[in-house]
Amino acid sequence: MAPESASRASGGGERDRLPDARLGFYEKVVSAFMPDRSASVLVVGGGLRDKEVFEKLHFQNVVFCNLDPRATAASFAPYQWSFQDAEALTFEAGSFDYVVAHAVLHHCHSPHRALLEMYRVARRGALGLEARDSALMRLFERFQLTQLYEQTAVLQNDSRYGGVRNTAIPNFIFRWTEREVEKTIKSYAPHARHRFEYHYGHDAPATAQFEAVGAKRALIAAAAPFYKVFAALFPKQQNLFAFCIPKPVAPGDMQPWVSWQEGVMSFNSAWAERRYVRRLEP
Numbered sequence: 001m002a003p004e005s006a007s008r009a010s011g012g013g014e015r016d017r018l019p020d021a022r023l024g025f026y027e028k029v030v031s032a033f034m035p036d037r038s039a040s041v042l043v044v045g046g047g048l049r050d051k052e053v054f055e056k057l058h059f060q061n062v063v064f065c066n067l068d069p070r071a072t073a074a075s076f077a078p079y080q081w082s083f084q085d086a087e088a089l090t091f092e093a094g095s096f097d098y099v100v101a102h103a104v105l106h107h108c109h110s111p112h113r114a115l116l117e118m119y120r121v122a123r124r125g126a127l128g129l130e131a132r133d134s135a136l137m138r139l140f141e142r143f144q145l146t147q148l149y150e151q152t153a154v155l156q157n158d159s160r161y162g163g164v165r166n167t168a169i170p171n172f173i174f175r176w177t178e179r180e181v182e183k184t185i186k187s188y189a190p191h192a193r194h195r196f197e198y199h200y201g202h203d204a205p206a207t208a209q210f211e212a213v214g215a216k217r218a219l220i221a222a223a224a225p226f227y228k229v230f231a232a233l234f235p236k237q238q239n240l241f242a243f244c245i246p247k248p249v250a251p252g253d254m255q256p257w258v259s260w261q262e263g264v265m266s267f268n269s270a271w272a273e274r275r276y277v278r279r280l281e282p
Contacts, residue, residue, distance in 0.1 A: 021202070021203035021240075022201075022203050022240065023052075024201075025129075025242070026053055026102055027053055027056065029127065029129065029199050029242040029244070030054075030057060030100065032199075033098075033197065034059075034100075034125075034127070037057065037060060039098055039124070040062075040063075040095075040096045040097045041054070041062045041063070041096060041098045041099070042065065042089075042095070042100070042121060043062060043063070043100045043102070044065060044066075044084070044086045044089075044099060044101040044104055044114070044118060045065070045103075046102075047071070048075060048076075050100075051064060051075075051076055062079045062080070063079065064076050064082075065081065065084035065086075065089075066081075066084070067083070067086075067165060067166040068161065068166055070161075071083075085165075086101070086105075086108055086114040086118075087110055087113045087114050087117060088117065089117045089120075092121075093120050093121065095123070096121055096122060097122070097124045097125075098122055098126070098127065099118040099126045099127070100118075100126075100128075101114070101118055101127070101128050101129070102128075102129045103129060105128060106172070106173050106174040106175070107150075107165065107166065107171045108164070108165065109164060109165060115181070115184055115185075116188050119189070122245075122247055123247060124246065124247055125244060125246040126244075126247075127243070127244050127245070128176075128181075128242065128245075129240070129241070129242045130175070130176045130241055131176070132177065132240075133176055133177045133180070134236060134238075136230065136234075137237075137239060145223065147173060149170040149173065150163065150173055153170065153171075176241060176243070178198055181245070182194070182196055189248070190255070191255055191265055192254060192255065193248060193253050193254070193255055194245065194246075194248060194253075196243060196245060197243070197244035197245075198241070198242065198243055198244070199241075199242040199244070200236060200238045200240065200241060200242075201238055201242075202227070202228065202239055256268065256271055257272060
């Protein structure tokens with residue numbers, strides 16, 4: 001679970017100061033991908049700032065789940081809350097119309113496994129908002145202008161929470177690419193043709209506000225205006241990244257080599273025989 005989620009659930013910490021740009025991006029993407037406000041939604045690693053977003057957008061049926069022992073169901077009223085592991089959700093497949101994770105996947109032992117759990121539990125679609133693994137971000141990493149491990153998240157959560165799986169051990173910040181998302185989903189559900197929707201946004205790196213070294217803090221702050229110009233010219237180099245994964249619908253979204261008969265999938269040998277030659281027996 002994200003440190004942001006921990007801080008929101010407990011009423012303090014890093015994510016309670018989440019910049020307006022990030023919240024605005026979050027709201028914009030959720031609103032565009034999930035126009036039905038009566039849809040059932042599971043927010044993985046969700047905390048109080050997530051709750052604010054869904055309240056503002058007037059969603060009616062939302063369940064928030066996280067690994068934070070400090071969280072209480074009362075904090076999420078009138079919505080519901082559940083103690084859940086993002087990598088092993090206890091919900092049945094297709095339990096919710098949509099499943100959302102905001103700045104959560106990189107706090108898992110296996111971000112890919114958590115994404116696949118989101119996909120499994122979703123009936124209509126899954127939405128992830130994470131950092132993008134861009135060339136510019138890798139340059140920032142090389143010169144230590146952004147974090148590789150999220151030490152500040154743990155520090156801002158009483159040095160006890162906010163790391164990998166919401167422990168005191170800072171997590172590696174797993175940054176995503178479009179290709180990473182697509183390979184993960186296509187491997188899990190190779191029978192279906194998927195559509196992927198991507199959104200990009202930018203905000204000044206949060207590292208600067210936590211730097212104790214004044215010179216480094218000033219350098220990061222000075223680079224921010226140049227970063228904004230660069231991001232405007234090269235949108236995919238921005239640091240805010242959202243991936244929307246609508247769930248395929250059978251039989252229309254099945255691969256052409258997959259047959260669908262009364263809910264049962266099988267290999268479409270007729271399709272294959274029109275394209276390939278069987279190996280001749282010796």
